[in-house]
Amino acid sequence: MSQEILEKHEDTRLESVSSHTHHTAHHAGPTINTLPFDECSHCTRYPNRWSKIRYFLREPFAEFLGTMILVVFGTGVNCQVFLSQDSRVEAVPRGDFLSLNFGWAAGVALGVWAAGGISGGHINPAVTIALAVFRGFPWKKVPVYILAQLLGGICGGGIVYANYFHSIDIVEGGPGIRTISGSGDLLATYAASFLTPVSCFFSEFLGSAMLMIGVLAVTDGRNGPPPPGLVPLALFIVILGIGTSMGMNTSYALNPARDLGPRLVTAMVGYGSAVFEYRNQYWIWCTILGPVLGMLFGAFTYDMLVYTGGESIVNKPDAQATKRHLHACPQQQGKLPAGVDSA
Numbered sequence: 001m002s003q004e005i006l007e008k009h010e011d012t013r014l015e016s017v018s019s020h021t022h023h024t025a026h027h028a029g030p031t032i033n034t035l036p037f038d039e040c041s042h043c044t045r046y047p048n049r050w051s052k053i054r055y056f057l058r059e060p061f062a063e064f065l066g067t068m069i070l071v072v073f074g075t076g077v078n079c080q081v082f083l084s085q086d087s088r089v090e091a092v093p094r095g096d097f098l099s100l101n102f103g104w105a106a107g108v109a110l111g112v113w114a115a116g117g118i119s120g121g122h123i124n125p126a127v128t129i130a131l132a133v134f135r136g137f138p139w140k141k142v143p144v145y146i147l148a149q150l151l152g153g154i155c156g157g158g159i160v161y162a163n164y165f166h167s168i169d170i171v172e173g174g175p176g177i178r179t180i181s182g183s184g185d186l187l188a189t190y191a192a193s194f195l196t197p198v199s200c201f202f203s204e205f206l207g208s209a210m211l212m213i214g215v216l217a218v219t220d221g222r223n224g225p226p227p228p229g230l231v232p233l234a235l236f237i238v239i240l241g242i243g244t245s246m247g248m249n250t251s252y253a254l255n256p257a258r259d260l261g262p263r264l265v266t267a268m269v270g271y272g273s274a275v276f277e278y279r280n281q282y283w284i285w286c287t288i289l290g291p292v293l294g295m296l297f298g299a300f301t302y303d304m305l306v307y308t309g310g311e312s313i314v315n316k317p318d319a320q321a322t323k324r325h326l327h328a329c330p331q332q333q334g335k336l337p338a339g340v341d342s343a
Contacts, residue, residue, distance in 0.1 A: 058118050058119070059141070059144070060119070060147070061148070062114070062121075063122060063149050063152065064149070064151055065114050065115060065152065066116075066119075066122075066152065067111060067124075067148070067152030067153050067156065068152040068153070068159075069107060069114055070107040071107070071152065071153050071261060073106050073111075074103060074258065075156065075157060075160045075186065075187050076160045076163070076164075077099060077104065077107075078100060078103075079164040079168075079186045079187075080095055080099075080164075081100055082186055083168065083171055083183070083186070089170055089171065098244070101239075101243030104239055104252075105235075105236045105240040106236065108235050109232040109235055109236035112231065112232040113232040120137075121231075121232075122145060122149070123149060123152070124149065124255040124257060124258070125150070125257050125292070126255065126291040126292045126295040127212065127215060127295060128145045128146060129292055129296070130296050130299045131299075133296060133299065134296075134299040134300070134312050134313060135312065136311045146257070150256075150260060150261055151261075152257065153257040153258055153260065154261040155261075156261065157187050157261050157263075160262075161265055168182075168186075178269065178271045180271060180278065184266050184271045184274075187266050188260075188262050188263035188266055188283070188287075189250055189251040189252075189259050190250075190251070190282070191203075191249060191251075191279070191286065192248070192250070195250070199249065200249070200250055200282070200286045200290075201285065201286055203246065204286050204291055204294060205290050205293060205294040205297070206246060207242050207246045207247075207252045207254050207294065208254050208290060208291040208292075208298065209294040209295065209301065211239070211242060211254050211298070212294070212296075212297075212299050212302070213299075213302050214235065214238035215238070216307065217302065217306075218231050218235065218238070219231060220306070222308055250286065253287040253291065255291060256291055256292065259287040259288075260283060260287070263275050263276070300314070
């Protein structure tokens, strides 16, 4: 309501200024110079209809863009490295396992950079849910963020498929042939054949927990965070570390939108229902539940052992502290109790 009042006041002020300028120009002659509208950035917040729509949808737009960038870089490097290993596509392979990890790390860093200043740069439904549970992120925003992230994953997967489908045709043996083992695993994730279901789940759970600990650590203002603007670079290091140490078993999805979005694309372009039937709905219990539960466990572990902020449910004052008013004020959090330093 206050926003509407401010906008009406601004419109009234501008009309008054405009009429005064017109009146002055009428009496003073053509010597009065007026400022072009495109140079008057302070005149109005919404120079056109789209700018107003963009303002009210800026957070989901940012999550969509960030997730799309992540998937374009990540699945793009998958396609380049593996498709180029076929001599009919390239005479020399274009990359290796280290290239894959650098590509995914760059995708995360650039995606967070693109979205971070607007929406926080979650670009991952599991991160959004964990922040809602442990950092007070508004639950009413969670469905909108997740939908935007999923759509970004679909769009990113579609872009990469459109860029590489000629090479996929060559590798698969024809334009009408699409198999998971041939090229479907370049967009969505599938586990190594020797892994048991429990091992698949644990691999995703573990990697997701490590990622969440990294995310919370680099954004914790009480724990030596990186300089402003360098959080994406820190996350680049986190993803690179996870990929090079834990990426072999399940291709480290760590992100339901990163996997489900491209998986939907593969289902639509000819890979069929096999992408969902694989290992008894692997996409649900491993690439969705694994990251979500892993992120929640990682956040719980970090808050139990390190974090001192009051927004975490781990640090909420108990009944005894509330009764005795012993909950420390923000200025005292992190300081040693009296007498400890002299003991």
